[in-house]
Amino acid sequence: MNVMELFLGIMTALGGFVDIGELVFAISAGARFGYMLLWAVLLGTVGIFLFSEMSGRMAAVLKKPTFEIVRDRYGYNRGLLILVASNLVNVLTCAAEIGGAAIILQILVPQDLRVMLLVAAGFLLVSTYVLKFKWIERVYGVCGLTLLVFAAAAWALEPGWGDVARGFVPHLPEAGMPGLPLYAYFAVGLFSSILMPYEIYFYSSGGIEDQWKPKDLLLNKVTAGVGFVLGGLLVCALIIVGAALFMPGGVVPQRLSSTIFGASIPLGAWGFRFALAGIFFAIAGAAVETALAAGYNIAQFFGFAWGKRKNPGEVPLFTLCWMGALVIGLAVSLTGVNPLDIVEYSVIFAILVLPFTYYAVLRLADDKEVMGKHVNSPVARVAGWIYLVLITLAAIAAVPLMIATHMGQG
Amino acid sequence: MARIRIAFALVMSLLVGACDSPTSFADAHDLGIAAHQLESLAHEAGWLAQQLQSRSVSADMAWVHQRAIAEEANKALRALDKPVPPELRGQQEAVAKIAAQLQAEVTRIALAVNRPGELEALRSNFESLAKAAHPIAGHA
Numbered sequence: 001m002n003v004m005e006l007f008l009g010i011m012t013a014l015g016g017f018v019d020i021g022e023l024v025f026a027i028s029a030g031a032r033f034g035y036m037l038l039w040a041v042l043l044g045t046v047g048i049f050l051f052s053e054m055s056g057r058m059a060a061v062l063k064k065p066t067f068e069i070v071r072d073r074y075g076y077n078r079g080l081l082i083l084v085a086s087n088l089v090n091v092l093t094c095a096a097e098i099g100g101a102a103i104i105l106q107i108l109v110p111q112d113l114r115v116m117l118l119v120a121a122g123f124l125l126v127s128t129y130v131l132k133f134k135w136i137e138r139v140y141g142v143c144g145l146t147l148l149v150f151a152a153a154a155w156a157l158e159p160g161w162g163d164v165a166r167g168f169v170p171h172l173p174e175a176g177m178p179g180l181p182l183y184a185y186f187a188v189g190l191f192s193s194i195l196m197p198y199e200i201y202f203y204s205s206g207g208i209e210d211q212w213k214p215k216d217l218l219l220n221k222v223t224a225g226v227g228f229v230l231g232g233l234l235v236c237a238l239i240i241v242g243a244a245l246f247m248p249g250g251v252v253p254q255r256l257s258s259t260i261f262g263a264s265i266p267l268g269a270w271g272f273r274f275a276l277a278g279i280f281f282a283i284a285g286a287a288v289e290t291a292l293a294a295g296y297n298i299a300q301f302f303g304f305a306w307g308k309r310k311n312p313g314e315v316p317l318f319t320l321c322w323m324g325a326l327v328i329g330l331a332v333s334l335t336g337v338n339p340l341d342i343v344e345y346s347v348i349f350a351i352l353v354l355p356f357t358y359y360a361v362l363r364l365a366d367d368k369e370v371m372g373k374h375v376n377s378p379v380a381r382v383a384g385w386i387y388l389v390l391i392t393l394a395a396i397a398a399v400p401l402m403i404a405t406h407m408g409q410g
Numbered sequence: 411m412a413r414i415r416i417a418f419a420l421v422m423s424l425l426v427g428a429c430d431s432p433t434s435f436a437d438a439h440d441l442g443i444a445a446h447q448l449e450s451l452a453h454e455a456g457w458l459a460q461q462l463q464s465r466s467v468s469a470d471m472a473w474v475h476q477r478a479i480a481e482e483a484n485k486a487l488r489a490l491d492k493p494v495p496p497e498l499r500g501q502q503e504a505v506a507k508i509a510a511q512l513q514a515e516v517t518r519i520a521l522a523v524n525r526p527g528e529l530e531a532l533r534s535n536f537e538s539l540a541k542a543a544h545p546i547a548g549h550a
Binding site for chain 2: 103257261265271
C-alpha cells in the first residue's frame with residue numbers, strides 16, 4: 001500500500017466529509033441542545049464508515065458501483081423510482097451547495113448574489129470538466145482541510161470536556177431546552193446529514209475511477225475508517241462551537257454567513273479568513289460530488305459509459321448528466337431561496353432514500369456466493385442490519401418531525 | 411409497484427403540506443417562535459457590530475450578513491402577518507416593532523465601519539432589542 005496515496009486518501013476523505021448540511025445541522029444542534037447530540041454524530045460516523053467500506057469493497061472486488069447494485073436488486077421499475085428520488089436529493093443538495101459557495105464568494109468580492117451564483121457555478125463546471133477524478137478529489141478535499149479552523153476554534157473556546165464526553169451518551173433534553181420533537185428532529189437531521197446517500201454513490205464510483213482491486217481492500221478500509229472518523233471529529237467540533245459559543249450567546253444560526261462567527265469570534269481575523277476558505281472548498285467540493293453522483297447514478301443505472309478519468313468525448317452522456325445537475329442546481333439557487341432552507345429539505349428527504357440504497361448494498365455485501373471470501377464479516381453483517389433498522393426508523397420519523405417542528409423552528 | 415407509487419405520493423403531499431401550513435390565525439406558539447428568531451437575530455447583529463469594530467471580519471462580510479439578518483427579520487415578521495386572538499394583540503405589536511427596529515438598525519452596521527462609537531451604540535441597541543424579545547420568546 002502506497003503511504004502517500006493512503007495519506008492523500010485520508011486527507012481527501014476528511015476534507016470532503018463536511019458539507020453545508022453538516023455545517024448547518026451541527027452548529028444549530030449545538031446552539032439549541034449544547035453537547036447533547038454528539039452521540040448522533042458518533043452513530044452517523046460509524047454508519048457511514050460501515051456502508052462506505054462495503055460499497056468500496058464491492059467496487060474493488062466486483063467492479064460494481066452502487067447504482068448498478070440498486071438496479072440489480074430492485075429491477076428496472078422500482079430502481080428507476082429510487083434513481084429519480086436519489087437524483088432529486090442530489091440536485092437539491094447541489095443547489096444548496098452552489099448557493100452557499102456564492103455567498104462566500106460574495107463576502108470576498110462584493111457583487112450581486114446572482115452574479116456570484118453564475119461565477120460559482122461556472123467555476124465548478126470548468127474545474128470539474130478540466131480536472132481528472134483524482135485531482136478533483138485532491139484539490140477540493142485537501143483545500144477543504146482549512147475547515148479544521150473550526151476544530152481550533154472549538155479548542156480555543158475551552159469547553160467543559162466532561163460535558164462533551166457526556167454528550168456521547170444519549171439522554172433526553174434538559175429543562176429550559178426546546179422539547180423532545182425538536183431534539184429528535186435534530187438527531188435525525190444530523191444522522192442523515194452524515195449518511196447523505198451521495199457520499200456512498202461518490203465513494204463507490206471513486207473506487208472504480210481509481211481502479212481499485214482486491215489488493216486495495218486495506219486502503220479502502222483505512223481510508224474509510226480513519227478519514228471518516230476524523231471527519232466525524234470535525235463535525236463534533238462544529239457542535240462544540242455551537243454549544244460553547246452560539247448557545248451562551250443566544251444565537252441560533254439561520255444563514256450560512258452566521259457560521260463564520262464560529263471561527264472569527266474565538267480566533268479573530270485569521271479565523272475569519274480560514275473559515276471563508278474552508279467553507280468555500282468544503283461546500284464547492286460537495287457541489288461537485290453531488291453533480292458527479294447524479295451523473296454516475298444515471299450512467300450506472302442505464303448502463304452507459306462513465307468516468308471522470310476518461311475524456312468527456314468518450315463519455316458524452318455521463319458528461320451531459322453531471323453538467324445538467326449543476327445547471328439545474330444553479331437554476332434552483334437563482335430563484336433566491338436561502339440555501340439553508342434547501343439543505344433542510346434535502347437532508348430530511350435524503351433519509352427517505354437511504355434505506356433503499358443501503359439495503360441493496362448490504363444484501364450484496366452479505367452474499368457469499370457473489371462476494372466469496374470478501375463477504376461481510378459477522379460483525380459487519382450484524383452492525384449493517386442494526387444500522388438498516390435505525391435508518392428505516394429515522395426515515396419513518398423524518399417527515400412527521402419536520403412538520404411537527406415547523407422545519408426545526410420549534 | 412402501486413404501493414410504492416401511493417407511498418411516494420403520500421410523502422410528496424406531506425412535504426408540500428409542510429412547506430407552508432395555511433394556518434389562518436397566529437397563536438402564542440407562533441409569536442414565541444418569531445420572537446425567539448428575532449432575539450437570536452438581534453444577538454447576531456450585536457456580534458456583527460462587535461466583530462467589525464475589532465476588525466475580525468471585513469466590511470464586505472458586514473454588508474452580506476446585515477442583509478441576511480434583515481431578510482430573516484422580515485421573514486419572521488411575515489410569518490406573523492395574520493390575525494391573532496385579542497389577548498395576543500399587544501405581543502404581536504411588540505414583536506412587529508422589534509422586527510421593524512432590527513431591520514432599520516442592522517443596515518447601519520457596515521456604514522459605521524470606521525466609527526467605533528456608532529458601532530458600540532448599535533451593539534447596545536441590539537442587546538436592548540434582544541432583551542425586549544426574550545420574554546415573548548419563552549422556550550420556543
